[in-house]
Amino acid sequence: MSGNENAAVYFVDRHISEGRADKVAFREADGARRSLTYGQLAEETARFGGALLRHGVRREERIAMIVRDQIEFPVVFWGAMKAGAIPVPLNTLLSAPVYEAILSDSRASILVVSEQLWETVKPAIADNTALRAVLVIGDAPEGTESYTTFTKGAEPIETVDAHGDELAFWLYSSGSTGTPKGVRHVHSSLKATADTFGAQVLGIREDDTVFSVAKMFFAYGLGNAMSFPMSVGATTVIFGGRPTPDGVFEIMAREKPSVFCGVPTLFAAVVAEQEAKGDAPDHAIRISTSAGEALPREIGERWEKLWGCEIIDGVGSTEMLHIFLSNRPGDIAYGTSGRAVPGYEVRLVDEHDEDVPEGEVGELLVRGPSSAEGYWNRRHKSQSTFEGHWTRTGDKYERDAEGRYIYCGRTDDMFKVSGIWVSPFEVEQALIEFPGVLEAAVVARRDDEDLVKPAAFIVMKEGATAPDGQALKDFVKDKIGMWKYPRWVSFVEELPKTATGKIQRFKLRDSA
Template structure:
């Protein structure tokens, strides 16, 4: 085996030889606003690797991370890889009982947690049988080690040799429909996504400053805010707080990012906020990306008109690590997910795994170099999701005559009305085109005859008249078809979402 197979060699160590030691790799946009140069990243990751070794962490042991987007995140992640351990970044917005289940499932021997998250994490570790050390970034409560004490005096470790097909890290799925699943990824997957989407679609450059509102624990955010910038020696802005239009506007003005990576929910909120302000926003963004959910056409077009910067909308998954189907700079068709990213292939199949033709709805399957090694402790689910070289996404898509892919919904979200498939996303996108609507979610609801019909949950823009329900129904009828209009429309303050911005339609179906 060659040391170069370890992803930390490529993403961290090589930058010293290539002369980037003094360049800032990461800079915080909140808190103490600390920064970390490439030379410091190499040193601190080696020291953290040494601390793990000193504490008896062996090859392939799991190091769980409940860490905000702050300087320590990349240090812990890449330091664990250098030691041959397996970092497991976890969603920082979960509940105590979910943390307890995941920590027991992963059998992590070390847990690193940000100080302000400890009140939620503490109950989750009270009866844990596997953890040998809990490391708190900040003031350490009784029974835990402070991060500074954990690494103090540790001898910097050399990056261990690893094969590119060796397990490198786990990510737990967002859990939008149940308990999160541990998704196992190999070393080569990180470079595969950087070489494909990062280089050939996003076109990331060494002089870029990247700001991702999607957090690093999320597969989409990990690529945006860590592996892509490190692949070219760029600078990444880290923000541990909750992204709101005001906070993002401020970061854009202060940090001057050139690449902005968002999610549809935030793009919609920022467009509404900027339109209310009037004028053009101050920024130096050259390109934007969107994932997590399909970007509504209306939002993409309004954003580009305001910002003068395209949004590259695409689809990815935890199982594939990043985006594999995407629009391209200069070739954007809002309302679609574009075409396959170089190096990836996709298929659309029916319930019998037969290919469907253009204009027909089918389940999206993908194959490419970043596919996960499988789920941890979920053999049956692994067998049903990972079918040889192909991965089932659980998404329903339609391919247009010119080869673009249009999102229709999750397999579990699709339903038929009068024998015809209805795409919740198509109805939602139409509702969002109404000037009074900020967000929309559509699910199936049974009528008094037990037949499924669309039901819509709407978040209105500030100042909009709630008596618009009948108008909204007619609005949908005239644009996409009589059978697709929502029979019920409910106005809500907000829609239930995962921490990564995905609408949790199953909660709305339960309410229906």
């Protein structure tokens, strides 16, 4: 092994020797609006690592994190890694039973939790026998320890030696189709995503300020807010609250981020709000990214017209850590996921794993340097997802004549009408082009003759009147084809989604 390949050396320690000790690494946009320089980050991560060792934490023990986006998040994440422990960031929007299941599954020995989340987390740990300490960031209730007290007086440590292929951290999948799975990643994967998408597609720079509304607890947000800016010594604006259009406008005007990372749901809401305002947005954004769900073409076009900057829409996964298929600056085709990110290869295959020709729908397979080591305690699922160098994404795509990839839906969301594949996403894209429609989701439903047909769930823009269902049906027929129109149209207040913004279509199928 050549040198220490612990990811914390590259992303944290390196900046001190390269002269960035006084550069702000993280700045909070809410609460006390605290900030953390690269020098402070290096010191505090070394101290947190020392506190873990002082508490008897051994190498590869799991450190569970139910931590909002705040400056303690990077300290705990990188500090655990410096000590050779395994940080496990968890979704901060889960329920107590799900936390209970994940904490039991991971067998974490230390739990770090933000004060605001304690009441939800408390019942989840009542019967947990693996946890040796619960650290609360803020006021520590009885039976827990203050994060500040835990780290006070601890001796800073040197970053432990680690191999690039050694386990570094876990992420739990978003659970859009069921129970979250523990996805295990190695040290080299973080730099791999920074060297590929971060450097060669996003073009992240040291003078950038990044604002990601996608939270750091999941793969997309972890890259946006941590590994990409930290790979070049840039600054990240972090926001612990729930993003709303007005809140986003305020942060953009005050913090002046140059890179904005969102999800399609938020882009749609921000565009609708800005169009209602009618004035030009106050911002300094040079580029935006979108992932989590495919970005509808109309939303991308309206955003670029209003904001004067492109959205790089791409697809990634928890299993691949970040985006591996993407549009890129100056080569945007809204309504597509672009082409493979440099360093990655993709294939489209049929049910027999044979490559499908151009224009036909197939399952997307990917290989590249950031694929996960496997799932924790899910051997059968690991074997069916990670097939040698290739990872099955569970996404259906088609490739056009220009080599761009067009999203069709999840493998289990696709269905046939009159023997022809229907992409829920294609129907949804057509529906949101209808005046007044904010969001749409399409699922399969059986009619009176037990034949599968599309059913649509529609969310209208605020103040917009729901149209006649037949008008929507006719609109879709004219746009994309006679057989693809929704046979049933339901208007709802909101669509069920994961914390990462993915529509939970299985819930809609259950109600369809």
